[in-house]
Amino acid sequence: MLLELALFLALNLPGPQFHHLTSYSPRGYLGPVKWQKRPKMEWTFLRKIKLPPPEFPPISLEEALKNRRSRRRFYRSPIKLKVLSGLLNAADGISGEKDGLKLRTAPSAGALYPIFIYFFAEEVEGLEKGLYLFLPEENSVGLLKRGSFRRQILRFSPQGDMMARAPLLLVLVSFFQRVTWKYLDRGYRYAYMESGAISQNIYLACEAYGLSTVEVAAFYDTYINQLLDLDGTTSGVLALHPVGPRPK
Ligand SMILES: Cc1cc2nc3c(=O)[nH]c(=O)nc-3n(C[C@H](O)[C@H](O)[C@H](O)COP(=O)(O)O)c2cc1C
Structure with missing residues (x-):
């Protein structure tokens, strides 16, 4: 001590x-x-799109774990909507219910779920290009901003070039007050841990679908936070996951 x-x-x-x-x-x-209030989560969506029910490819845990690798090369061909649904639901979708509380594929301290998955859909079949938010409880996605963001993604980090080539870029965002109202600043630790669990789910799901992904944590925080309308202190981007078809 x-x-x-x-x-x-x-x-x-x-x-x-x-x-x-x-x-x-x-x-x-x-x-x-210093106790804080539990925050209200509110977004204005341009539209919402219901996702198809997720279907997970039947590969063994052993196969997924042994083959999991960080892969940084992507074919620019589109991702199917049902694959996007599988990926998002594997990452942090609803997998059960207990005492009226919806539980997810990734564990969460106190089941408070501070992490939200935003994504840039550059080439996803059935989705117009834009910035979206995954809404796990509805199995839908909400469109926040329209258009291609490839130009901005190029400036996300020294690896912007690699990320801009992917048809899909997942962004793990933490709203820290969702966990710090209960656990005080220790909640920051919990959010980082939860983000890691979600990231591993994304890796394993990509392995099951034969897709490439890599967790990118070295990025220019302020630039991306501003683009996502996050203050960078009580909320902020924790990790990026470009996803795309894997070159043979
Ligand atoms: C927290 C974290 C941050 C990472 N950040 C980056 C990154 O910014 N850029 C990158 O190319 N890879 C990044 N990686 C991937 C690692 O480089 C990779 O996991 C490591 O080299 C081991 O390779 P493997 O994942 O193929 O087993 C990160 C991984 C983790 C867990």
């Missing part, structure tokens, strides 16, 4: 401070306590 405190004081950096201040001990929470 003393060593931990000494390190915390010596390393006057946000990373060690964040980790220390969001620790639990038998005496309680170590960081400052």
Whole structure:
């Protein structure tokens, strides 16, 4: 405990401070306590599109785990809507219900679900090009902004070129207050962990569909947050997943 405190004081950096201040001990929470309200989630959609029921390809867990790789090359051919439905539902879709609460494919601290999946559909059959949000409880997607975003995607990171080639770009976004109202700033840790679980679901689903994907976490936060109308502090982009047909 003393060593931990000494390190915390010596390393006057946000990373060690964040980790220390969001620790639990038998005496309680170590960081400052400032309760927040549970946020209301509201979007204005240009239109909503119902997704077909997801069908998951029957491959073994062993096969999916052994073959999973980060793949950074994509054919520019379109993705089918039923494949998009399978991917989104595998990533973080509704998989059950308990005491009236809808539960999902990815675990979530306190079942508070801070992570939302936005995506840029550049070439998805049945969807006009645009920025969308996945609505798991309705198995539908909401159109937020119309048009191609390839020009902007090129500027997302030094790997913008690679991402702009994919027909689909998934964006994992956290609304931290959905978890910090209950767990205080420790909730930030939980959101990062949940995003990792969703990311692995995306990897495994891509393996099942024979698609390429890679988790990209090195990106220009401010640029993408602004494009998605996120403040970058109480909400922000955590990871990107370009997805597309895999070259042979
Ligand atoms: C949190 C996280 C961040 C990552 N960020 C990037 C990234 O910005 N760009 C990239 O090309 N790959 C990124 N990757 C993929 C890793 O480079 C990859 O997982 C690693 O090289 C191991 O290869 P494998 O996934 O094929 O097993 C990231 C992976 C994780 C888990």
